[in-house]
Amino acid sequence: MMHQKYLEEAVNITLENIREGGRPFGAVIVKEGKIIARAVNTMLHDHDPTAHAEMSAIRKAGKMLESVDLTGCVVYASGEPCPMCQAAMYMAGIREAYFVFSNDDGEPYNLSTKTIAEEMKKDPQDRTGFTFQEVTKAEKEKYVDLYALWHQLQ
Numbered sequence: 001m002m003h004q005k006y007l008e009e010a011v012n013i014t015l016e017n018i019r020e021g022g023r024p025f026g027a028v029i030v031k032e033g034k035i036i037a038r039a040v041n042t043m044l045h046d047h048d049p050t051a052h053a054e055m056s057a058i059r060k061a062g063k064m065l066e067s068v069d070l071t072g073c074v075v076y077a078s079g080e081p082c083p084m085c086q087a088a089m090y091m092a093g094i095r096e097a098y099f100v101f102s103n104d105d106g107e108p109y110n111l112s113t114k115t116i117a118e119e120m121k122k123d124p125q126d127r128t129g130f131t132f133q134e135v136t137k138a139e140k141e142k143y144v145d146l147y148a149l150w151h152q153l154q
Contacts, residue, residue, distance in 0.1 A: 003098050006030055006076035011100060013040055014053075014078040021045075024111065027053035027077040029061040029070070029094075036073070037061040053077060054085035058092055069093050079106060082113035083120045 006028055014026035017040035025041035039056035043049055054077055061070055071093035075081065079101045081089065089097060103112040124132035134140075 002033070003076070006035070006074075007078075007098060007100055009035065009038070010053075010076045010078045013038055017041065025053040025077070025079045027057040027075055027081075029057045029073050029075055031061075031065070031070075031073045036064045050084065052082065052085050053079075054081050054097075055088055058085075058088050058094075062092070071095075074098070079111070080113075083117050 009028050010026045012026075013028070014024055017026060018024050023041040023044060027039055028035050029037040037057040037060035039053045039060060041051065041053045042056065043051040045051075054075055057075065058070065061073060062068055069092070070089075073092075073094050075089055075094055075097040077097065077099040080099045080103050081097055086097070089095075103114040103117075106112045107114065119127045119130075124130065
């Protein structure tokens with residue numbers, strides 16, 4: 001029953017975003033029964049392909065909690081989170097997400113990320129129209145080992 005309340009909030013902020021010329025996506029993040037972040041998709045307004053509702057809500061939640069660890073948080077979204085947003089949730093420790101409209105619902109309006117999700121299941125070097133290649137060992141030796149330096153300075 002509690003899910004309904006938060007899903008309605010995600011839909012309500014999405015409706016407002018649509019009325020203001022934005023895309024039909026909104027998300028809220030809840031921790032311990034309290035909404036700690038709300039966001040809508042602003043990618044067209046901000047000229048930022050990562051400004052999805054879920055990504056923006058995750059950024060806000062991290063600032064609110066002063067942590068990159070969002071374990072225990074739950075995402076409620078108007079639309080099915082894309083692979084980028086799912087990856088960000090996973091990296092942040094978020095293990096629950098609920099949404100109203102699926103990729104199948106969005107497909108007739110060109111609002112589905114199903115094709116991207118399918119490509120992401122492939123190894124990077126096997127993705128269509130995508131080059132993904134590590135430099136050779138000889139080329140790598142020309143650079144400072146950034147990971148070792150970071151570890152040393154911790």
